[in-house]
Amino acid sequence: MEFIDSHCHLDAFKNYDEVVSKALKSGVKAIITSGCSLKGVGKTMEIAQKYPCFVFPVIGIAPQEAMSMENFDSGLSSLRDNKDKVIGVGEVGLDFHWAKSQAEVSKQKECFELFLEFSLSEKLPIVVHSRDAEKEVLDTLMKRGAERVLLHCFSGPLSVAERAAEHGFLISVPPVPSRTREKVIKHIPLENLLLETDAPYLGKEPSEVNGSAQLVAGIKELEVEEVSKATTRSCIALFNMRGLNGND
Numbered sequence: 001m002e003f004i005d006s007h008c009h010l011d012a013f014k015n016y017d018e019v020v021s022k023a024l025k026s027g028v029k030a031i032i033t034s035g036c037s038l039k040g041v042g043k044t045m046e047i048a049q050k051y052p053c054f055v056f057p058v059i060g061i062a063p064q065e066a067m068s069m070e071n072f073d074s075g076l077s078s079l080r081d082n083k084d085k086v087i088g089v090g091e092v093g094l095d096f097h098w099a100k101s102q103a104e105v106s107k108q109k110e111c112f113e114l115f116l117e118f119s120l121s122e123k124l125p126i127v128v129h130s131r132d133a134e135k136e137v138l139d140t141l142m143k144r145g146a147e148r149v150l151l152h153c154f155s156g157p158l159s160v161a162e163r164a165a166e167h168g169f170l171i172s173v174p175p176v177p178s179r180t181r182e183k184v185i186k187h188i189p190l191e192n193l194l195l196e197t198d199a200p201y202l203g204k205e206p207s208e209v210n211g212s213a214q215l216v217a218g219i220k221e222l223e224v225e226e227v228s229k230a231t232t233r234s235c236i237a238l239f240n241m242r243g244l245n246g247n248d
């Protein structure tokens with residue numbers, strides 16, 4: 001069985017070579033790694049170059065980073081420099097849990113909208129982080145007409161997840177159960193779900209992404225194999241992952 005870890009941060013591992021080879025051995029088909037800080041971008045691109053057709057990069061500025069940044073010029077220019085090598089933009093988004101002032105919220109919004117604009121103009125999918133800001137994130141995405149969207153580690157209300165799925169947005173599921181996540185998995189069509197680990201931030205590694213498939217299969221009462229196939233297909237389609245779809 002094949003699994004794609006649609007979202008993690010290999011640059012945050014000191015021993016990323018070990019992490020990647022463990023994933024290779026445990027049946028992971030591909031890893032999408034997100035460099036979402038100024039210093040993480042270079043390392044992310046380096047890792048992806050080292051493992052072509054297995055590690056795929058997306059780059060952005062996470063909202064927690066954006067809050068304390070003066071401007072986003074260098075973030076955007078490194079994205080621009082790498083736009084032919086990345087398969088998407090992200091993670092970007094809004095995180096009101098960490099924002100302590102209106103100024104920090106404004107910074108997050110400014111960053112999110114700039115990167116969203118870039119993803120739309122370059123026709124790249126966007127990986128979005130939202131925490132305590134799920135509705136705001138969705139409203140922004142819809143207002144701008146975004147179509148290729150991955151809401152990663154979504155932990156917002158079911159009503160927002162349903163609205164996202166109706167618009168064809170995808171939601172990725174980490175191998176960590178929670179009451180709200182369970183509800184979302186149960187009611188959102190399998191076609192709208194992807195697997196992720198968000199490694200290392202949830203104490204997981206990409207080699208454990210099959211845990212997400214088991215979680216989805218358990219809640220939806222499906223075979224893990226069916227979840228593996230559907231999520232792999234949807235992930236390849238969303239990110240147009242060259243080298244994985246058999247056409248090139």
Ligand SMILES: [Zn+2]
Binds near residue numbers: 007198
């Ligand atoms: Zn992440």
